[in-house]
Amino acid sequence: MKLELNQVSYQYKKENKKILENFSLSMGDTERVGLIAPSGYGKTTLCKLIAGYLTPDSGEILLDGRRVSSYKGYCPIQMIWQQPELAVNPRLRMREVILEGDEVEPRILEALGIEKAWMDRFPTELSGGELQRFCLARALGKRTRFLLADEISTMLDLITQSQIWNFLLKEVKQRQIGVIAVSHNQALLEKVCTRQVRLDYAIK
Numbered sequence: 001m002k003l004e005l006n007q008v009s010y011q012y013k014k015e016n017k018k019i020l021e022n023f024s025l026s027m028g029d030t031e032r033v034g035l036i037a038p039s040g041y042g043k044t045t046l047c048k049l050i051a052g053y054l055t056p057d058s059g060e061i062l063l064d065g066r067r068v069s070s071y072k073g074y075c076p077i078q079m080i081w082q083q084p085e086l087a088v089n090p091r092l093r094m095r096e097v098i099l100e101g102d103e104v105e106p107r108i109l110e111a112l113g114i115e116k117a118w119m120d121r122f123p124t125e126l127s128g129g130e131l132q133r134f135c136l137a138r139a140l141g142k143r144t145r146f147l148l149a150d151e152i153s154t155m156l157d158l159i160t161q162s163q164i165w166n167f168l169l170k171e172v173k174q175r176q177i178g179v180i181a182v183s184h185n186q187a188l189l190e191k192v193c194t195r196q197v198r199l200d201y202a203i204k
């Protein structure tokens, strides 16, 4: 599958500043692209646009030639958010949170170190790192073809961070899932990504 961004521009309505101007990117599902830019330059905004949470002011975002916004039901582009507590419904038990994914395989839960006892808990009864594992698992449903990983491991200690990225890398390579990774950790991006794109050039 191919993900294409053609001349995408975006600005938050109440602000004067353009976040993205005519930004283009084309990537395949065997690629892992690292997005680098200083804080506040629009990395999260770009991820939200690609995942369909925001609509570009102009330009288009296509998955195999079809507009991402035209996908109904499960979106093959899944975003993992920087703050997992904002990405889950606090009223759902973790068992139900996982069901929001696309038939997530039990082996994925196991590989991410999710303990069975956690399934009956509510999001507020887990640590940030534990909750993030659930968000990762939920995003790795059957029909996922691209993963947007926005600072997904900042709340994890170094060992857990490396375990989780090792698993993710193996998984996306095996299943041909393309990845866009955002991190201020340059060493991590170099290890994980096949190439890197600078976002600050997208703004004039």
Ligand SMILES: Nc1ncnc2c1ncn2[C@@H]1O[C@H](COP(=O)(O)OP(=O)(O)OP(=O)(O)O)[C@@H](O)[C@H]1O
Pocket (backbone or CB within 6 Å): 012, 015, 019, 037, 038, 039, 040, 041, 042, 043, 044, 045, 046
């Ligand atoms: N809903 C919003 N309304 C108005 N402005 C916003 C909104 N969300 C983000 N912004 C602004 O848009 C700019 C880009 O934000 P974004 O979160 O995309 O940056 P980022 O590169 O991901 O930053 P960081 O590295 O700090 O996470 C920032 O100046 C931010 O203040």
